[in-house]
Ligand SMILES: Nc1ccn([C@@H]2O[C@H](COP(=O)(O)OP(=O)(O)OP(=O)(O)O)[C@@H](O)[C@H]2O)c(=O)n1
């Protein structure tokens with residue numbers, strides 16, 4: 001995918017000192033995928049899921065470095081070419097996704113300023129497209145407000161009661177499905193995430209910790225093909241989407 005040469009520097013003059021970093025949580029075991037290998041190491045078109053994901057992020061010329069949070073007993077990461085990139089560092093993740101993201105933020109302490117930006121992107125989302133990454137960065141920097149890629153809900157949504165009986169239909173007019181990347185100021189995210197985890201609050205994405213801290217989160221409309229590989233049927237779908245995108 002070609003970098004859009006006309007894309008303005010990611011940071012306006014007002015924020016020209018701020019840098020952009022990325023954290024890729026990749027310490028999961030992929031239980032829902034049910035594969036022998038953690039899903040980030042399954043292969044599509046000759047490359048692992050995480051290599052496709054990193055290739056997408058590293059297309060951003062202004063991205064300083066990516067911190068990949070890997071599992072404590074991960075024996076595969078160091079065998080990948082991506083692990084030797086000068087723009088990629090790794091750290092040991094934690095029990096839950098939020099712990100892994102916090103580990104990445106702590107690894108950034110010696111590299112990034114609190115006022116730098118960081119985008120957190122799931123290793124399991126290899127189909128994210130460069131224009132969507134650029135749109136998120138542009139909106140966040142322009143408004144100086146953290147934001148996330150998301151898509152408005154397009155299915156009718158049902159609330160379930162016991163025994164999987166519908167208890168009600170949810171008005172989907174204001175419902176969005178959050179994706180990643182999720183982009184925030186390094187210091188704000190580290191503080192919000194640490195506070196949420198210390199408080200025992202459920203944190204399934206970075207935005208929920210930021211919301212809990214009372215800070216705004218901008219919804220930036222992305223694409224529905226930015227899928228997260230979670231269940232077995234997601235892998236062939238992701239491979240198809242990658243193939244389609246190559247023809248764009
Ligand atoms: N302790 C964890 C758990 C998840 N992740 C990462 O967070 C992303 C999204 O999480 P999810 O899709 O839930 O991955 P898994 O936790 O591996 O999947 P499962 O819940 O099915 O085990 C994945 O890239 C995963 O590797 C992580 O870094 N650390």
Ligand SMILES: C[C@](O)(CO)[C@H](O)COP(=O)(O)O
Pocket residue numbers: 097122177178179180204205206228230
């Ligand atoms: C962060 C995320 O991808 C936003 O939709 C999602 O919350 C991750 O959930 P998971 O259960 O950890 O995959």
